Amino acid sequence: MSTETVQNTVKTFKFSFPTCTNEEVLYKLEVPVEIPHAGSPRELVQRVIKMFHIPVYLEDELNEKLATFIADETKNFHNERDEKLLNQLKNSEINVEGIVKNWERLFKENVVEFAEQKGTSDEEVFAAAYHKLVHSPALETILQVESSYAKTVMNMLKNRDEDIKKLTQAQTEEMEEKVRLLNTSSTEEEINALAAQHFEQQSLAAGRWDSQLDALRHAQRAAHRAWLMATLADYQADERITPSNSPLCTFPAEFPLVRAPPRPRLEESFTIHLGSQLKQTHNIRLVAVDMMDLCCVDHGDSEAAGRVQPALALYSGELSGCVVLAEAAPLRSPLRHAARASTEHHFDDVELQLRDIVEKIREPAEKRNEQRVAEQARGGGGAGGARARARRALQTGDVFVTRHSNLAEPHVVFHLVADDDSLRSGDITSRHPAILGLRNILKAACCNDVTSIAIPLLLRQELTEEMTAAWCLRRAELVLKCVKGFVLEAGGGGGAELRTLTAALPPAAAPAVFAAVAALLPAIFRVAGPVRARPARR
Template sequence: MSAEVAQNPSRNFKYSFPTCSNEDILFKLEIPVEIPYAGCTRELVQRVINMFHIPVYLEDDLNEKLADFVTSETKNFHNERDAKLINQLKNSELNVDGIVKNWERMFKENVMEFAEQKGTSDEEVFAAAYHKLVHSPALETILQVENSYAKTVSSMLKNMDEDVQKITERQQAEMEENMRLLNSTVTEDDINELAARHFEEQSLVSGRWGSQLDALRQTQRSQHRAWLMASLDHYSNTTGSNSPLSPLDARQLQPAAAARPPPPPPPRLEESFTIHLGSQLKQTHNVRIVAMDLLDLCRLQPDNPAEDMRRLQTSLGLYSSQLSGAVLLSAGPPAALQRAAAAAPEHHFASLDLQLKEIAEKVKEPAEKRNEQRSKDARRSRHALQTGDVFVTRHSNLADVHVVFHLVADEDALAGDISSRHAVILGLRNILKAACAHDVTTISLPLLLRHDLSEETTAAWCARRAELVLKCVKGFVLEAFGWGGARPATLQVAAPPNTQPQVFAQLAQLLPTIFRVSAPVKAKQPAAQ
């Protein structure tokens, strides 16, 4: 800090004790002690006793007085030093900038020596490169490359399905033939052996195709990342270029054969509203009610030219503060979502299977502790997740969403009437809270907490359930204003796709009654004079 305190001063410790023969005669001892003393006073006492042949019965007294001396002198040393430094500071005799720089240097050296060395990860570099390129003229080329990868994966999935179907049909015919000959030339042991052989064959085929798909996805992922980083360098160094592709990449994008475009999807029931929420500072939101399967937001159709526009919006919002999310009811493994996610390669996040595996490992211990606290039922505590729990997966290869909120719920258990304190309703609250905290500004959720309708779901039941969900969501969105973060600008509520038009119209009429819908101001013409 300063030159004055570079070397610690030495103070003399004085100690006297009487002789054994005459108490009036004192032995006087004077020992220099460096202040502040960095060692142990008891150790110093032992050295003094051995060096000067002091009687051992004086050890406790000597140790006590030496410790008091060191404490007192250390306090005086610090007081004198601090007073001197304060006076130097008042008189502008200290180089404050030099002291600050010295502390900064020592802090940096200490951090570099002991802190964990962390730099920008490869994921962060790739994210920055992708975000820069999708907001440039290279966006169209990126979408073409990703679409070509998706077509390759889709073609392999189609071949796998055809291969599995052929094997299944052959095995089914073989099993039927053996069942016909049962008790004549075929025994039950033969049937069991045939079933085991069929199962082994199915497992072998599934494993072979799964290995090929994994290898293809890994190859595409590494090639895509390498191409993207090379494209970024090419695009940064080349002005006026609208495509960062090399000639080799351009040849790879040529389709093998012109595919017939799929027929346009049938028109679906939907209606949109602009609403205002808030008592004093009102916020504007878009609410859309639509009859659709929420999985349609996840499914890609690489052969459909209209998919380019959907992928464009998804790519532009991938690394932004305007993410899109969807709520899917999940009572078990999301097989339909897994199929949709497998149709296109995932270049930015872990695959859905790996994410689910990681979630299962992380949630096991806290969920078991929670379940033990809530219930002593052994059957219930075996389940890691319960109704109303939510887990989240991230995606870049789905059609319209970046985040999927998996709400654990059994649709059959929700067939009856529920209250606003039901676990699934509270799960929706947690979803909206997480969405606001992580920049998910567009969110789609099942209006009736069901993905399809049955004969038991009457029009009156649909109206009651929709009214409950909309009122709860309205309260949760109002509550979200106090949570901070991004507000849900667009809220899409999806009725099951088999909703009848008259029921849909009845559900759509609930929105103006529950929310305050903005209406145009009608100006009256002034009367003619």
């Protein structure tokens, strides 16, 4: 039995006042008032005064008594209602489950009516579909299809380069001929006009090819998504589908999954333990390689095999990261060429990501740089140099992040701004902005499911004359010690556990330097090794 809805009740408000001529004669006023009263007592008083011609000097008294009457009667009404409901609950006369369901229905109706209508986005649906397919027999064909798309883009890039090269060569010959005939059949004005014409032709050619490449990438992205969703529907409809009879085989397998022999490079791996009480195991890989080689995909026969691990971990909690040294201008990132060598099917194109970064950092960077200039000006030194550096939006140690699915190893690239002459010298400390930038990178990696990351060990992209063997050892020791503390700090804050750390030396590093740096690792970290037991003496 469900409780009945308690209706409002009507109470009579009584008010009496004497006449002007005889105080013993009283006028009696009775007004029905609905309890609980939904309106304003003062408004009701004004209506009563106008309707019954009550003297105005009684307004204050009437207001006070009517307000007290409404408050008392409302309190009594609630007390009586609550007592009745409690008695019904004690006697099991209330259907509590029915009341809960009614409230649930009312809540849902209210949410549906007023809440924002938001469902699963297309990006989330596509991510789930891709993650399911790459962990199925369809993985091989998916990688082959993506490889065919990449080859098409590479062919167009090759045609673009050849076309621009031919145009440049023809313009160079034409300009040389004009210059040779200067003061005979050509003038400086004609040469200047020809240079402007050549510049316009170059711009038009570059714009035409960029437009064609963008159109190709958009078409490939749309076709790839539609094909994947159709493939998922086929796999869900027929569980007996195998790689040999699936509709995926409409794409010929002309890219055999055979790895080409890797190029020889210096590399060594260590297993280390960090922590005093609760020890954590990590892998450190020391390798002499250019950071761009870890990002660039070799679009050859072995590409599909090399893309297996990045594809499997793309939508997972075991992402791979990479630290790339960048300039203060994000649009001049060295990663642009590698990321645009194939179509980005899962995230925004690298150009769009970098432009978005430029827009987002402009306002906070300007405020920060203005504050730095003001502080240095108050200090009384180096104000001119500070203003020159403040013209740049980013400073040394700043980091911006891009996401990728078409690179060789990393899914996340941390661009560390290291455009500073102080990094050329070996006299930097653990408080240098670039070192603090590494700290922020490792913290962000652990907070965002990045379990494997590669860093440039010397914070330099290539070896120069001043980078002697002693210089390299000092810099490597400083960075490794700082990274050790940063990994412990980041691991203690929760999040993903950093399992693999790749320390990359420049590819031109000498074997002796590589061996000396490798010898530093057991001295800095606690390296796991076998226990050697001596044989017992007889």
